[in-house]
Amino acid sequence: MKKLLFILLSLGVALAGCNYAQTPTKEEVLQLLNKEIGYPKVVDYEIFCSDPEHARKLVEAELETNSLIVVQNTQKLKDAGKALVQFTEKANPYLLPTPEKDKVLDIQKVKIADEEISEISISPDGDNSNTVWVEYSSVYKNITPFSVLMNKGLNDPAKRKVKLSLSEDGWVLEK
Numbered sequence: 001m002k003k004l005l006f007i008l009l010s011l012g013v014a015l016a017g018c019n020y021a022q023t024p025t026k027e028e029v030l031q032l033l034n035k036e037i038g039y040p041k042v043v044d045y046e047i048f049c050s051d052p053e054h055a056r057k058l059v060e061a062e063l064e065t066n067s068l069i070v071v072q073n074t075q076k077l078k079d080a081g082k083a084l085v086q087f088t089e090k091a092n093p094y095l096l097p098t099p100e101k102d103k104v105l106d107i108q109k110v111k112i113a114d115e116e117i118s119e120i121s122i123s124p125d126g127d128n129s130n131t132v133w134v135e136y137s138s139v140y141k142n143i144t145p146f147s148v149l150m151n152k153g154l155n156d157p158a159k160r161k162v163k164l165s166l167s168e169d170g171w172v173l174e175k
Contacts, residue, residue: 024164024171026120029134032164033117036173040116043140044096045149049083049106058085061148068094068145082106094144112147113140113154130166131174135159 024032033039048054055071063069068091072084083106087095096109118139125131137157147154163174 023122023124023132026122028171029120029122029136029164030117032171032173033120033134033136033162039138040114042096043112043115043150044109045112045146046102047085047108047110047149049085049108052084055084057149063145063148066090066145094146110146110149111144112150113143115140115158118157125163132164132171133161134164135161 047058058064058069059071064071067088070086070088072086085108087108091110094111096111098107098109102109115138117136119137121135123133123135125133137159139157140154143154164171165174166172
């Protein structure tokens with residue numbers, strides 16, 4: 001009887017151990033977020049070089065004063081439809097590759113900053129042992145002079161929350 005009780009107790013502990021889901025480490029979560037969401041990211045901005053409103057906005061942001069762009073204030077009739085905004089050599093490090101379809105429309109992508117994950121907090125889901133909530137903060141680094149075009153503050157960390165589930169292949173991001 002003692003052996004049977006010991007076997008049942010051991011079997012119960014073994015089965016209970018099989019259902020226990022271990023929480024992922026911060027390194028595992030960081031690798032998963034980098035892979036699935038694409039961190040570190042380049043934050044970019046599209047400048048419509050033929051748009052007078054965009055040209056005005058660039059001048060107001062003092063990008064011409066800082067010698068990053070040259071704005072053609074007047075156009076002759078033969079130049080109608082051509083780009084009003086030209087980028088200087090000083091702006092070259094911040095210019096990003098632009099798809100051909102955008103180049104045809106005189107759109108140029110510029111780099112604003114790099115976004116990287118700074119802090120990770122993992123908390124188990126109370127309802128399900130196979131899921132966890134991950135809260136993470138991202139910070140902006142390598143902020144460029146073109147950041148004045150963004151409406152949001154790049155000095156404050158952005159906070160986000162995602163849910164991870166344990167599958168046969170490991171932890172996966174729920175979408």
